[in-house]
Amino acid sequence: MENTIQLRPFKSSDAQRLASIANNANISDNLRDGFPHPYTLEHASQFISRTLSADPISIFAIEKDGEHVGNIGLHPESDIYSRTAELGYFVGEDYWGKGIGTEAVRQIVQYGFETMNLIRIHAGVFEYNRGSMRILEKNGFLKEGVSRKRVVKNGKVLDEHQYSIINPKYA
Numbered sequence: 001m002e003n004t005i006q007l008r009p010f011k012s013s014d015a016q017r018l019a020s021i022a023n024n025a026n027i028s029d030n031l032r033d034g035f036p037h038p039y040t041l042e043h044a045s046q047f048i049s050r051t052l053s054a055d056p057i058s059i060f061a062i063e064k065d066g067e068h069v070g071n072i073g074l075h076p077e078s079d080i081y082s083r084t085a086e087l088g089y090f091v092g093e094d095y096w097g098k099g100i101g102t103e104a105v106r107q108i109v110q111y112g113f114e115t116m117n118l119i120r121i122h123a124g125v126f127e128y129n130r131g132s133m134r135i136l137e138k139n140g141f142l143k144e145g146v147s148r149k150r151v152v153k154n155g156k157v158l159d160e161h162q163y164s165i166i167n168p169k170y171a
């Protein structure tokens, strides 16, 4: 597939668009409760300011053909886990099934290893989210195991599948 997907830092002017693609229960049902539903313009503005205060920036807008279609980010951990980051992402529902999530993960893993010098990137996926598991597997993540009944989401108790990838320099 031709690579027309780019990760770029957010701009304050992205707030309206972010609120419109993020305000969707089919997205928030797969994410932590910190990703609200409904997702308002104020949530979007606050989120964008937070992403811009990080150094280096590690949360990006996913752009396809110049249009903002989703978010992806690495969340570095601290203390003894400082060379590890957690990966999170979503793609606006109108754009699902076009390979965007897969390509965005490929690009951010490269950024995490080459620019942030991370050793490990990991992600937790709710038991019903086969698409996200597939994206991680296609990008070389390994399933390390299943954290049983770790999640309560929308009142449902769920297993969480744990995926990771290791920087080849440290493998």
Ligand SMILES: CC(C)(COP(=O)(O)OP(=O)(O)OC[C@H]1O[C@@H](n2cnc3c(N)ncnc32)[C@H](O)[C@@H]1OP(=O)(O)O)[C@@H](O)C(=O)NCCC(=O)NCCS
Pocket (backbone or CB within 6 Å): 026, 027, 028, 030, 031, 088, 089, 090, 091, 092, 095, 096, 097, 098, 099, 100, 101, 102, 103, 123, 124, 125, 126, 129, 130, 131, 132, 134, 135
């Ligand atoms: C998960 C998500 C990012 C996928 O984005 P996307 O751009 O549609 O993903 P892609 O098109 O790159 O690839 C999806 C892959 O999963 C597969 N897939 C999608 N839904 C599936 C399902 N229900 N069962 C099995 N496979 C599925 C697709 O067939 C594709 O694999 P293929 O290339 O081998 O055919 C998107 O649906 C989303 O934002 N969901 C809500 C938020 C979310 O789940 N975030 C991740 C939390 S861990």
